[in-house]
Amino acid sequence: MLKAFKKLDVSLATPTRIILGGGAAMIAAYDIPISTLDVDGVPDKYSLPLAEFKDKVRAVGRALDIPQDWLNDYFATFLFVLPSDYETRLVPFYRGKHLNVSALGKEELIIMKCFAGREKDIPHIRALLRKGADVQTVDARLQELLEKKTPGGQKAADLFDDLCAESETPR
Numbered sequence: 001m002l003k004a005f006k007k008l009d010v011s012l013a014t015p016t017r018i019i020l021g022g023g024a025a026m027i028a029a030y031d032i033p034i035s036t037l038d039v040d041g042v043p044d045k046y047s048l049p050l051a052e053f054k055d056k057v058r059a060v061g062r063a064l065d066i067p068q069d070w071l072n073d074y075f076a077t078f079l080f081v082l083p084s085d086y087e088t089r090l091v092p093f094y095r096g097k098h099l100n101v102s103a104l105g106k107e108e109l110i111i112m113k114c115f116a117g118r119e120k121d122i123p124h125i126r127a128l129l130r131k132g133a134d135v136q137t138v139d140a141r142l143q144e145l146l147e148k149k150t151p152g153g154q155k156a157a158d159l160f161d162d163l164c165a166e167s168e169t170p171r
Helices: 002-011 022-030 050-064 074-081 106-116 121-130 135-147 153-167
Strands: 016-021 039-043 091-095 099-103
Touching (some): 002 050, 002 099, 022 121, 074 106, 106 121, 106 135, 106 153
Parallel strands (some): 016 099
Antiparallel strands (some): 091 099
8 A cells, every 4th residue: 555655646746635544544544454455545625636636546556566446436425424523533644745645533434434334344343443433523423414314324323322332332
């Protein structure tokens, strides 16, 4: 992952920031040993146009002989669940000449994983809780989303409640 980011940095001529989510964020920022085949990351709105960015990502994939979609924005479909202050919890991972990569905070990863609700996300949520995620921040955001009647909000809140109860995490 680091080698690919260094190669991407060299190819950039303008400042670009990538926000990591998913397994890559858990590995990079929280040293949680999980297996992942790709890097979930999105350039922020102040970076390169997405099409130009994706061209550079594919070129890095070709140069390093790794899949051209090694960096993908699949998790962007869940960005709407992030609290407005999520940037205050970003964890720096890589800083190059033009590229700045940060991982989502533990709380944001939990919220997104609760919304995804996949079986494989449950141990990830447990690990993030053990790493000291602020459960009050997670709970407050899930309650906001419930009040807005966000699709999937009830399922996400129920999953979070169950995992907190299971781990006896105070809220």
